Amino acid sequence: MHDETVTVTCPTCGKDVAWRADSAHRPFCSERCQLVDLGEWAAERYRVPGEPAETTPGKPDTETLQ
Numbered sequence: 001m002h003d004e005t006v007t008v009t010c011p012t013c014g015k016d017v018a019w020r021a022d023s024a025h026r027p028f029c030s031e032r033c034q035l036v037d038l039g040e041w042a043a044e045r046y047r048v049p050g051e052p053a054e055t056t057p058g059k060p061d062t063e064t065l066q
């Protein structure tokens with residue numbers, strides 16, 4: 001029997017996703033997770049390479065000590 005179900009891990013939530021033709025959102029488990037990942041990917045693109053990131057939450061700006 002070669003009936004193994006291939007599963008992948010949802011990049012967004014880490015859930016196991018059956019890799020099947022009818023898994024429309026693979027490798028994501030759902031449309032929601034797919035949209036979340038696309039949103040983050042788009043956000044990454046907004047950061048223009050070569051320009052310093054001006055908004056770094058959680059990181060104190062140590063260059064303004066003078």
Ligand SMILES: [Zn+2]
Pocket residue numbers: 010011012013014015028029030033
């Ligand atoms: Zn997911």
